[in-house]
Amino acid sequence: MTSMERVLRALQHQEPDQVPLLLTLTMHGAKELGMSIKEYYSAADHVIEGQRRLQKKYRNDCYYTFTYAAVEVEAYGGDVIFCDDGPPNSGTPIIQDVQAIRNLEPVRVAEVPCLQRLLTVTEGLHRLSAGAVPVIGVVISPFSVPVMQFGFERYIELIYEQPLLFERLMQVNETFCVEWANAQLAAGATAICYFDPLSSPTMISRDLYRQTGYLVAQRVLSRIQGPTVIHLASGRCMPVLDDLLRLGVQAIGVSTLEDLGQLKANCAGKTALLGNLNGLEMWNWTPEEAEAIVKATIAKAGPHGGFLLADNHGEIPYQVTEETLQAIALAVEKWGRYPLEWTKR
Amino acid sequence: MVDKGGYNDFYNLLLQAERAGAEQFIAMRLGSAPPLTVIEEVIVPALTDIGEGWEEGTVSLAQVYMASRICEQLVESLLSGENCIAPKETPPIAIVTLADYHSLGKRIVSAFLHSHGYRMVDFGHGLTVEEVIEAVKRHGTEILLLSTLILNSALAVKDLVDKFQQAHLSVRVIVGGAPFNLNRKLWAYVGAHAMATNASDAVQVLERVIASPDRMSTMTPERGNNR
Numbered sequence: 001m002t003s004m005e006r007v008l009r010a011l012q013h014q015e016p017d018q019v020p021l022l023l024t025l026t027m028h029g030a031k032e033l034g035m036s037i038k039e040y041y042s043a044a045d046h047v048i049e050g051q052r053r054l055q056k057k058y059r060n061d062c063y064y065t066f067t068y069a070a071v072e073v074e075a076y077g078g079d080v081i082f083c084d085d086g087p088p089n090s091g092t093p094i095i096q097d098v099q100a101i102r103n104l105e106p107v108r109v110a111e112v113p114c115l116q117r118l119l120t121v122t123e124g125l126h127r128l129s130a131g132a133v134p135v136i137g138v139v140i141s142p143f144s145v146p147v148m149q150f151g152f153e154r155y156i157e158l159i160y161e162q163p164l165l166f167e168r169l170m171q172v173n174e175t176f177c178v179e180w181a182n183a184q185l186a187a188g189a190t191a192i193c194y195f196d197p198l199s200s201p202t203m204i205s206r207d208l209y210r211q212t213g214y215l216v217a218q219r220v221l222s223r224i225q226g227p228t229v230i231h232l233a234s235g236r237c238m239p240v241l242d243d244l245l246r247l248g249v250q251a252i253g254v255s256t257l258e259d260l261g262q263l264k265a266n267c268a269g270k271t272a273l274l275g276n277l278n279g280l281e282m283w284n285w286t287p288e289e290a291e292a293i294v295k296a297t298i299a300k301a302g303p304h305g306g307f308l309l310a311d312n313h314g315e316i317p318y319q320v321t322e323e324t325l326q327a328i329a330l331a332v333e334k335w336g337r338y339p340l341e342w343t344k345r
Numbered sequence: 346m347v348d349k350g351g352y353n354d355f356y357n358l359l360l361q362a363e364r365a366g367a368e369q370f371i372a373m374r375l376g377s378a379p380p381l382t383v384i385e386e387v388i389v390p391a392l393t394d395i396g397e398g399w400e401e402g403t404v405s406l407a408q409v410y411m412a413s414r415i416c417e418q419l420v421e422s423l424l425s426g427e428n429c430i431a432p433k434e435t436p437p438i439a440i441v442t443l444a445d446y447h448s449l450g451k452r453i454v455s456a457f458l459h460s461h462g463y464r465m466v467d468f469g470h471g472l473t474v475e476e477v478i479e480a481v482k483r484h485g486t487e488i489l490l491l492s493t494l495i496l497n498s499a500l501a502v503k504d505l506v507d508k509f510q511q512a513h514l515s516v517r518v519i520v521g522g523a524p525f526n527l528n529r530k531l532w533a534y535v536g537a538h539a540m541a542t543n544a545s546d547a548v549q550v551l552e553r554v555i556a557s558p559d560r561m562s563t564m565t566p567e568r569g570n571n572r
């Protein structure tokens with residue numbers, strides 16, 4: 001089976017030859033190419049080559065076009081702060097005065113070099129894949145991105161205290177998000193991962209979610225012209241699981257903070273699960289620990305398909321070693337072969 | 346003693362971020378109890394339960410933040426003017442976000458600590474290890490509350506702690522933030538004195554650290570599930 005066939009079968013809640021492994025490797029490409037993270041992200045060719053090498057090395061079942069969340073504020077002229085050993089951070093929020101939301105207009109994807117660079121990455125990986133390896137694109141949800149546009153504190157206050165300006169901000173962000181997602185699909189992305197950690201009950205209550213982030217997701221996902229995955233970036237999802245299931249996504253990215261077996265039982269036959277290895281523990285796993293954890297994870301969610309093994313955040317930390325990643329890949333090959341007879345014993 | 350039912354009402358007002366309602370509620374309580382009693386028997390317990398609710402997954406971060414802001418302002422106004430009381434006697438405390446440009450964790454923790462009567466200096470966010478050392482020397486910090494968001498910043502605490510030792514600075518470091526919550530061994534690995542998982546916990550841990558200078562080898566990290 002090709003990676004594409006493997007992933008599609010799992011998404012159809014059938015058993016492929018092996019549990020698909022979706023390693024969300026980003027900054028590791030810079031290590032492969034022996035360059036700084038900043039330099040690596042500065043050119044599409046670097047990222048294409050980095051992804052090519054990583055996919056081969058770890059028999060990864062996807063190419064991943066994600067670089068850093070802050071690209072969505074860089075698109076509006078915001079600063080990105082790079083460092084040598086971790087992901088870039090967004091700098092000073094681009095919206096300083098809440099009233100400025102009234103005049104905010106969505107940027108156009110075609111006019112923004114940093115987004116065009118990512119589309120070049122998508123096109124390049126699509127060509128490389130020749131239909132055999134899924135290319136995963138990423139958008140940050142219109143509901144979550146204001147943390148970077150506006151600052152977290154002021155954004156929470158906006159949600160509670162300025163409903164009209166909040167709605168206006170959502171309109172702008174939704175227009176952008178839909179255009180950005182569809183541009184990635186047009187460039188060859190197989191599916192779009194909609195990162196929406198603010199919608200996690202870890203971040204806002206279920207009641208408020210239903211009046212805000214849920215409606216945003218409903219409007220946006222229905223306008224994205226391709227398969228979608230919703231990812232709460234390691235925030236909890238159980239209390240809003242029914243809402244997420246109603247969104248009609250192909251898969252949900254789930255957290256290590258929740259019981260994977262329980263999630264699987266609730267989602268079986270409805271939506272596939274993506275997760276839930278703990279990236280923050282992964283960086284100091286021994287190969288034996290990696291194998292044991294992969295095995296236990298597959299035992300909980302692997303049977304009957306509908307499961308894709310990944311980390312629980314959507315980005316594996318830079319500090320995770322080659323040895324650990326190899327141990328994970330080997331463990332999937334050893335324990336992830338369907339029909340997973342060993343889990344039935 | 347303020348009535349218990351009142352506490353529940355106040356707790357619910359905070360969860361709904363009803364600032365005006367919460368202020369009105371406290372104004373009414375002040376008719377029958379002095380400000381300090383209202384703080385200690387209504388505001389502090391409600392805020393503590395909200396912080397712990399986040400840890401248990403029943404309260405959201407946005408609710409914690411709004412509640413912390415409302416309470417911080419209430420406490421400040423209750424303790425101003427003629428009601429002014431001296432802040433708690435402590436060794437010099439400072440709070441900082443190391444390397445990251447995300448200050449909400451620090452903001453919430455300091456609002457909780459303020460509501461409990463603690464005073465501390467805020468060094469800001471996005472500081473390098475060297476900048477933190479400079480700030481500590483200038484201020485004479487003995488207890489440093491340190492927040493991080495990204496793993497590499499959390500790992501940089503090790504470097505910071507080593508450099509404190511090399512410089513013979515005896516600073517007790519209490520860490521917090523997502524990397525420590527999601528990896529319960531990390532605080533010990535980086536050589537921190539203690540960790541706290543949420544803002545209510547931060548208050549308790551700080552109290553214990555002030556009371557005992559020894560390293561907290563078996564505290565919060567082992568407690569309960571991850572959030």
Ligand code: B12
Pocket residue numbers: 067068069070087088089090091140144145147148152195197198202203232233234235279280312313315317399406409447449450451453454490491492493494495496497519520521522523524526527540541542543544546547
């Ligand atoms: C919401 C979220 C987002 C949102 C907003 C993030 C932001 N603040 O800017 C968005 C979508 C923008 C986002 C993006 C990214 N994220 Co994010 N995100 C999260 C999530 C779900 C919550 C983080 C958060 O803001 N929480 C709210 C704050 C207030 O909580 P807190 O800091 O934990 O503070 C509480 C406690 O920890 C404690 N505490 C905090 N500080 C202190 C200090 C002391 C002294 C004490 C005692 C206690 C204490 O009390 C606080 C209140 O209870 C976490 C996962 C998680 N489950 O926590 C990932 C997480 C923080 N993200 C992560 C990453 C990597 C990123 C990105 C860098 C990804 C990328 N490559 O672009 C970007 C960076 C964004 C930016 N600003 O540039 C990682 C960081 C760890 C790592 N892997 O290195 C996390 C932990 C996910 C994971 N499981 O790996 N993210």
